[in-house]
Amino acid sequence: GFAPIISGLIKELVQQYSLAGVVIMGLCAGAVTALHTAAVTQECKGVILMDPYFFLPAERTALRNELSRWASWSRLGGLTGDLYDVLRKVRLLVRGNQLPKNANVTLIDCWRQLASGGTPMLVLRAPAHKAPETKPRAGDFDYFGYLQSLSGPHSRISVEFVEGTNHSFADTLGRPAVRRYGERWLNTHFPLVECENIVALES
Numbered sequence: 742g743f744a745p746i747i748s749g750l751i752k753e754l755v756q757q758y759s760l761a762g763v764v765i766m767g768l769c770a771g772a773v774t775a776l777h778t779a780a781v782t783q784e785c786k787g788v789i790l791m792d793p794y795f796f797l798p799a800e801r802t803a804l805r806n807e808l809s810r811w812a813s814w815s816r817l818g819g820l821t822g823d824l825y826d827v828l829r830k831v832r833l834l835v836r837g838n839q840l841p842k843n844a845n846v847t848l849i850d851c852w853r854q855l856a857s858g859g860t861p862m863l864v865l866r867a868p869a870h871k872a873p874e875t876k877p878r879a880g881d882f883d884y885f886g887y888l889q890s891l892s893g894p895h896s897r898i899s900v901e902f903v904e905g906t907n908h909s910f911a912d913t914l915g916r917p918a919v920r921r922y923g924e925r926w927l928n929t930h931f932p933l934v935e936c937e938n939i940v941a942l943e944s
Contacts, residue, residue, distance in 0.1 A: 743774045744774060744777035751765075751778070751784050752784060769792055776788060780855060789926070790862065795844060796844055844882075861930040863901070865919060866885075906918060
């Protein structure tokens with residue numbers, strides 16, 4: 742619901758300051774909003790997504806929260822959690838590469854639209870709980886593998902894994918990594934060009 746509002750603000754900024762365009766950046770739910778906004782904003786020239794998710798989150802019941810806490814500190818709970826992961830993995834194998842029922846299909850369509858159109862996108866990913874680096878947790882659908890398979894030959898997508906940080910990227914590892922990857926990506930896709938008249942004045 743925020744996308745039309747942000748899109749309108751971007752149009753005002755571009756017009757007011759005579760900008761060539763903007764890059765939209767967002768974290769978590771903000772990344773979801775950034776992707777929705779970019780798909781409806783011609784002035785958006787690129788997107789930076791920090792730990793986006795492509796499923797529709799459901800509210801967890803009090804019982805599920807208690808079970809999760811029990812599994813985190815109890816040895817028996819940990820074994821139960823491992824068994825649960827195995828069952829989820831079996832279910833995933835049976836389902837194949839079909840999208841889960843709670844997939845955010847509208848958001849995935851936004852990704853496909855931007856990727857196929859060649860909009861530069863940088864995805865920064867933090868380690869997930871019980872997940873082996875860039876791979877999803879056992880039993881979780883591999884959204885990024887799925888998205889990259891449908892992005893098309895003209896896509897300009899960079900995915901960077903920031904090892905050792907957390908979901909907020911706000912620690913001593915995450916902050917410099919976001920800046921480093923962000924600057925590299927910006928310099929690649931949006932290099933600064935000196936105006937001819939400035940060069941002439943300096944010479």
